[in-house]
Amino acid sequence: MDDKENQLVAMVLAGNSDAFEPLVRPYRRALLGLAYRITGNEEDAREAAQEALLNSYRYLGGFDRRRSFRNWLLRILVNAARKAVCRSSRALSLDNGADPVEPAEGPAGRFERKELGLRIKDCLAVLSERERVVFLLRDIEERNIQDTAEILGCSSASVRVHLSRARTKVKAELARRYPGLAGGGS
Amino acid sequence: MTCRAWRSLAALAAGGDLDGRKQRRWEKHLAACPDCREEFRQLQESLARVRSLARREQTPDWPEAAWRRAVNRAVEQTRRPAAPASLRLPGWAWAGAAGLLIALIGAGVSFLKPGRAPRPAPERSLWADIILPEIAPPAPAEPGTAPALRPRPSSAFSRRPAAGRPALPPPRPPASTVMAMTFVSQETGLTVHWTFNDAFIYQEDHK
Numbered sequence: 001m002d003d004k005e006n007q008l009v010a011m012v013l014a015g016n017s018d019a020f021e022p023l024v025r026p027y028r029r030a031l032l033g034l035a036y037r038i039t040g041n042e043e044d045a046r047e048a049a050q051e052a053l054l055n056s057y058r059y060l061g062g063f064d065r066r067r068s069f070r071n072w073l074l075r076i077l078v079n080a081a082r083k084a085v086c087r088s089s090r091a092l093s094l095d096n097g098a099d100p101v102e103p104a105e106g107p108a109g110r111f112e113r114k115e116l117g118l119r120i121k122d123c124l125a126v127l128s129e130r131e132r133v134v135f136l137l138r139d140i141e142e143r144n145i146q147d148t149a150e151i152l153g154c155s156s157a158s159v160r161v162h163l164s165r166a167r168t169k170v171k172a173e174l175a176r177r178y179p180g181l182a183g184g185g186s
Numbered sequence: 187m188t189c190r191a192w193r194s195l196a197a198l199a200a201g202g203d204l205d206g207r208k209q210r211r212w213e214k215h216l217a218a219c220p221d222c223r224e225e226f227r228q229l230q231e232s233l234a235r236v237r238s239l240a241r242r243e244q245t246p247d248w249p250e251a252a253w254r255r256a257v258n259r260a261v262e263q264t265r266r267p268a269a270p271a272s273l274r275l276p277g278w279a280w281a282g283a284a285g286l287l288i289a290l291i292g293a294g295v296s297f298l299k300p301g302r303a304p305r306p307a308p309e310r311s312l313w314a315d316i317i318l319p320e321i322a323p324p325a326p327a328e329p330g331t332a333p334a335l336r337p338r339p340s341s342a343f344s345r346r347p348a349a350g351r352p353a354l355p356p357p358r359p360p361a362s363t364v365m366a367m368t369f370v371s372q373e374t375g376l377t378v379h380w381t382f383n384d385a386f387i388y389q390e391d392h393k
Contacts, residue, residue, distance in 0.1 A: 017261045020260070020261055021254075024257065028247075028253055029245070029247050029248075032246055032247060032248055033245035033247075036245050036246055037245065045246065046252075046256075050259065050260070053257060053259075053260035054259070054263055056260075057260045057264045058264045119239055120236065120239050120243060123236060138201065139201060139233060139236065139237060140236070140237070140240045142237075145203055160203060163197070163198065163201070163203065164194065164195075164197040164198050165197075167197035167198075167200060167201065167229060167232075168197045170232060170233075170236060171197075171228060171232040171233070174232045174235065174236065175228075175232070
């Protein structure tokens, strides 16, 4: 954890709640983006991100400052998003949930982005919950194996096992659904 | 190591997730095995496709106002309003009160347990007073006198109805123990007596 984060954590713990916003701001997009990919819709993603913010503020006193604040925050987020998935039957459904519209986005861009989102969801739909989260963190969010293990609270060996299965399944699903997209088209 | 075993490593190798020693062995096998090479190539390409799709897909972002609201809500909801000082008690006080309450409830339950051994019956029970008139109607009382109660006939304890007579309720142990509490006000001298049956249980067939 860098010195600035350490200082902000100390300020929040000393009772300065204004220091919380600059502490979490660097992860603003990552929080909502990862929650969106886990839950599959924006409404649940916002709810999970809100819960992650709340829990991170509430339990900041238990954070080990020798470790990565980002990983700690994402771990809270992943747990909140998993709970949101359990609560909601909307997860990974293909046609419901609010569409994350950017204000300046035109219809063509919106259509293309939606198409891309659906393709990714199709591929991830064949994965188990654990495989999906591992795949999202390692291959979509591009965290390394150690960070992924730390965020999920498991061993690197466990991450490798789930990652290997996930990649094999995604490759087969991509070839089945989108032969033009998958490499080799086997 | 067979090709099947090597291919279990292919998915990890495609993302560069093998450790140094395994990676070198994998590359050595790959140079000699065209089937594994093809499998590896397909895995790498599909992974690259998904990553590319994910980069092009825009994930939602917080509008600035929504972000501020979310952070403020987290801070505000976590702050608990402090209880007034008069209501604040140390933890041991709450624990002690809870322990005392549990002990009182436990003592009450064990004292009033219905399965206790019956106590010696008094000579006449309330039950007999009520039932007797049904099975043996008393003789008409003389004016100005209360009807005399007869002792229960021994057949009254039988569960089988006598011929021509209505069935009796099953016999039950007679209510015996009486508990009484007396409260005396030291200021006014007012005295209140409370008397309890030891069962404390309402039973409909007492009627």
